[in-house]
Amino acid sequence: MVTVVRARQQSSSFLKQHDTAASDTAAVELLRQKSLKVQSYKPDSALIYAQQGLDLARKTNYKKGEGDCLNRVGVVLWKNGKYDRALFYILSSLKIREEINDQLGVLKSLNDIGIIYSDQGDNTKALTYHFKAKAAAESLHDKKRVSIVLSNIGNCYLKLNKIDSALYFELQAYGIQHAINDKGTMPNTLSILGDINYKMGNIPMALEYYRLSIPYAVENNDQSAIADTYNSIARLYVKSGRSDSSLFYASKALEAAKVALYPEGIYNASSLLAQIYQGKNEHLELMYYKTSVAAKDSMFNAEKVREIQNLSFNEAARQQEIADDKRREADERIINLQLIAIAIFIPFFFLVLLLLSKSRTHRKVIEFMSVLSLLLVFEFITLLIHPFVARISNHLPVIELLILVILAAILVPLHHTLTHWLREKLAHVAHDPTAHNPTKTPGTVGLKKREIKKVSS
Incomplete structure (x- = not known):
């Protein structure tokens, strides 16, 4: 109980x-x-x-x-x-x-690292991480993640001024998002497509993409996306000489960026506002200029740049170490497979030798094969022991030589003894014509033949 x-x-x-x-x-x-x-x-x-x-x-x-x-x-x-x-x-x-x-988690981290490098202006390194994330997303058959990564790749190519590549990847992203009705990621992709068309000089199409992006961003209450798209519209109107429209959208962008505590959005909007007020209102121009400088310093001061460089270096070293470990594992796997193959081959070779010893194979062949089989066994033993010897000796030549000499002193006499024994046993069996029936001797065979002749006569 x-x-x-x-x-x-x-x-x-x-x-x-x-x-x-x-x-x-x-x-x-x-x-x-x-x-x-x-x-x-x-x-x-x-x-x-x-x-x-x-x-x-x-x-x-x-x-x-x-x-x-x-x-x-x-x-x-x-x-x-x-x-x-x-x-x-x-x-x-x-x-x-x-x-x-955690494959999905690795995918997300790779993608986010790529975004950080892109925001820092290192789009080449960003693409390295994004393409790794793309491969991971495709292996998981995760359409939503594939579309997100494709959109980020397109954005990197846009910043590198490779417009054709940017458009290619961004349209792929948009096609997937539209097919699965992914409203969460749609505003970012549409805004980037607007930026691409702006770079191509297709202003009406750029505006259309921006205007399509805004409702999705508002529905998601994504203030950062709202700030980015309004900034893009304001920049477009500045280039077109429509300062009133530019002022309206830049102000809305700054408002959204401040709500999200989004320094990049604050920097872009305040820089545009300082440009708009240049030569028109000195007080506002200076105010927005100071705002843009403060936002930029919060993102890109020298200390932060150094820290990012250190982190990048450490991560590169870690990834190199992982690659080296994988390469070592692959090499060890090949070596182990070869050792297993040898270990299987040696008994098979002995079996063949025994079968040949019972056939009419020449004595010299049997002797040669018996010596060869023992060489294989003892060399295989040496091959297996050598890594342990190297580890014990810590790769010091003097100690390693001493251990090998001791092993040789044990193995060499044993090898000679077994060689002699095999040569005697197997070669003798192959040479002896009565080996298959040891009860019969040459004398008795002849006697029986004579007896048979007498009976028949």
């Missing part, structure tokens, strides 16, 4: 622990989701929720949650222009996601 009660208590304790773990996991995911939901209009709250989720994930040793929340913190910091810290968090997230083989 006591045993039954104890078993029930243990079972109850296990269920409570399981329920607590499940509850903690759900709580981490809930905090991450809340952070994502309020990111565009309450960035401070988004950062708090993401950090709370990260703390809880670490406390409960929930690795997937830790990777997700690290990435979430990084994205919020990136949106707020803190690129150095954002890169640190997302690279940390990538490392954890790779360790636990």
Whole structure:
């Protein structure tokens, strides 16, 4: 009875622990989701929720949650222009996601790292990460993620002034988003298509894409996307000489960017406003100029640039180490397969030798094969032992030579003894015509033949 009660208590304790773990996991995911939901209009709250989720994930040793929340913190910091810290968090997230083989998580981290490098002006490096993310998304057959990455690739090519490539990837992204009715990512893609057409000089088409983008961004309450599109429209009107329209859209862009605490949007809008007021209103021109300088400094000061360079260098070294490890594993796998093949071949060779010894094969052939078989065995033993010898000796030639000499002193006499034994046994069997019936001797054979002749006569 006591045993039954104890078993029930243990079972109850296990269920409570399981329920607590499940509850903690759900709580981490809930905090991450809340952070994502309020990111565009309450960035401070988004950062708090993401950090709370990260703390809880670490406390409960929930690795997937830790990777997700690290990435979430990084994205919020990136949106707020803190690129150095954002890169640190997302690279940390990538490392954890790779360790636990979270393929979707790795995809997201790669894509976000690419965006940060693109915003920093290093679009070549950004494309490296985006194409890795594209391959990951295609392997998972995730159409939504494929479209997001394609859109980011198109944006990188646009910044590199490769308009044809930009249009190619952006239209692919738009086609997928339209097919799956993905309203969440549509505004960004439409806005980039507007930028591409603006670069191509197709102003009416650019305006059409911008105007299509705005309702989706408003529906999603995506203040950053709203700021970007309004800034693009304002820039277009500045080039067209329509300063009133430009002033209207630049002001709306600045308002949306401030709500989202979006430094890039603030910088672009205030720079346009300073340009519009140049020579017209010195006070407003100076005010917007100071705003743009402050926003730019918050994103690109020298200390942050150095930190990003250090993080990039460390990540490149880590990726190189991973590549080297994979290469070593591949080499070891090939070596192990070869050793297995040799280990299978040697017994097979012995079997062939035994079969030949019972046939009419020449004695010299049997002797040669017996010597060869023993050479294979002893050299295979040496091959297997050598890595251990190298490890024990720590690759010191003197110690390694001493160990090999001791092994040779044991193996060489044994090799000679076995060679002599095999030569005697197998070669003798092959040479002896009565080997298949040892009870018969040449004398008795002749005697029986004579007896048979007498009977017949």
